[in-house]
Amino acid sequence: MDIESKMQIKKVNRAYLDKQDVQQPLFPWTLSFTWEIPLSEIINVEISKYAIAIILNHKSGDMHMNVLAINGSPHMDEGNTAMILNPFLAGMKEEGASVEVFYTRKLKIGPCNGDMSCWFKNPGECSQNDDMLMLLPKFRDADIIVWASPVYYAGITGPLKNLMDRQLPLYMMGVGSKKQKAVLVSTCGAWELSMFDPLLAQMKAIYDRPEGGFEFAGALLRPMAEGVKEMLKAGETRLVEGVFLAAIEAGRQLVKDGRISEETQKAVSKELMPQDAYYKAAQEMKEQAKKEMGK
Numbered sequence: 474m475d476i477e478s479k480m481q482i483k484k485v486n487r488a489y490l491d492k493q494d495v496q497q498p499l500f501p502w503t504l505s506f507t508w509e510i511p512l513s514e515i516i517n518v519e520i521s522k523y524a525i526a527i528i529l530n531h532k533s534g535d536m537h538m539n540v541l542a543i544n545g546s547p548h549m550d551e552g553n554t555a556m557i558l559n560p561f562l563a564g565m566k567e568e569g570a571s572v573e574v575f576y577t578r579k580l581k582i583g584p585c586n587g588d589m590s591c592w593f594k595n596p597g598e599c600s601q602n603d604d605m606l607m608l609l610p611k612f613r614d615a616d617i618i619v620w621a622s623p624v625y626y627a628g629i630t631g632p633l634k635n636l637m638d639r640q641l642p643l644y645m646m647g648v649g650s651k652k653q654k655a656v657l658v659s660t661c662g663a664w665e666l667s668m669f670d671p672l673l674a675q676m677k678a679i680y681d682r683p684e685g686g687f688e689f690a691g692a693l694l695r696p697m698a699e700g701v702k703e704m705l706k707a708g709e710t711r712l713v714e715g716v717f718l719a720a721i722e723a724g725r726q727l728v729k730d731g732r733i734s735e736e737t738q739k740a741v742s743k744e745l746m747p748q749d750a751y752y753k754a755a756q757e758m759k760e761q762a763k764k765e766m767g768k
C-alpha cells in the first residue's frame with residue numbers, strides 16, 4: 474500500500490468514527506466506505522450480529538421501497554458475496570429504502586415436498602412449518618427482491634434454491650397485484666463473466682414477466698472474487714475501490730430511478746487483471762496451500 478492510499482484510508486476511518494452516531498458499517502472491510510445520512514432523517518438503527526438496518530424518515534411524496542435481500546452464502550457477512558451485496562444495500566438505504574437481509578444459513582427452510590397442497594388443498598398455505606412461514610409475507614410485500622449467492626457448480630447455492638422453490642404458495646397469496654423488481658448479486662471464483670450465465674438465465678426466466686408484475690432489474694456480478702479478497706488483504710484498495718463504489722451507486726440508482734444503468738453494472742464486473750495472470754496467481758496459491766498442509 475502506498476502512502477497516499479494509507480492517508481486516504483485514515484481519513485475515511487476518521488470520518489467514519491466521527492459519524493458513528495449516524496451510520497454503521499455494513500461491510501466486512503470498513504476501511505474505505507462511508508455514507509452520509511443526516512441525523513434528522515434517521516428514526517431508528519437496529520443492529521444484530523448479521524444485519525444492520527437504518528430506518529429512515531421518508532419525505533412525503535417519496536415512494537417508500539421495501540427491499541428483501543436473501544444471502545445464500547454459507548459465509549454470510551464474511552463472504553465474497555456480502556462484499557458486493559452490502560454496499561449495494563447501503564446505497565438503497567441511502568435513498569430511503571427499508572432493507573431486510575436474511576441469511577439462508579441462519580434460517581430453517583426445508584426443500585419443497587412438491588405435493589402442491591399450497592395450490593389445491595390449502596391455497597396459499599404451505600404444509601411445512603418452518604421459517605418460510607415468516608418469509609412468505611415479506612416476499613409478497615417486497616418492492617425489490619435481492620437474490621444473493623455465490624456460484625456453486627454453475628448455479629445458486631442449494632439452500633437458496635430450496636428457499637426459492639418454497640415461494641410456491643405466493644401464487645395463491647395475491648402476489649402479482651403489485652409490481653416487483655428482482656436483482657441478482659453473485660460472485661464466483663472464475664475470471665470469466667460467462668460463469669454467471671446460467672444464474673442470469675434462471676433469473677430472467679422467473680422475473681422477465683411484465684404481464685405478471687415482475688421485472689428483472691439487473692445483476693451485480695463479481696468474477697474472480699477470491700482475487701478481489703486477496704487484493705484487499707494486500708492493501709491494493711485503489712484497484713478494487715471502484716467495484717464497491719459502483720455497488721453503492723447501483724443501490725442508489727435502483728431506488729431513485731427504478732433501474733441500474735448498464736455502465737454501473739459493468740463497473741461492478743470490471744476486469745481487474747488479465748485472465749492468465751489471475752489463474753497463474755491462483756495456481757501458485759493452491760500449490761502454497763498444499764505445501765502448508767504437507768501434501
Ligand SMILES: Cc1cc2nc3c(=O)[nH]c(=O)nc-3n(C[C@H](O)[C@H](O)[C@H](O)COP(=O)(O)O)c2cc1C
Nearest residue numbers: 546552553554623624625626627660661662663698
Ligand atoms: C461447492 C462450491 C462450488 C463452486 N462452484 C463454482 C463454480 O462453478 N464456478 C466458479 O467460478 N466458482 C465456484 N465456486 C467459488 C465461489 O463461487 C466463490 O468463491 C464465491 O465468491 C464464494 O462466495 P462467498 O464467500 O460469499 O461464499 C464454488 C465454491 C464452492 C464452495
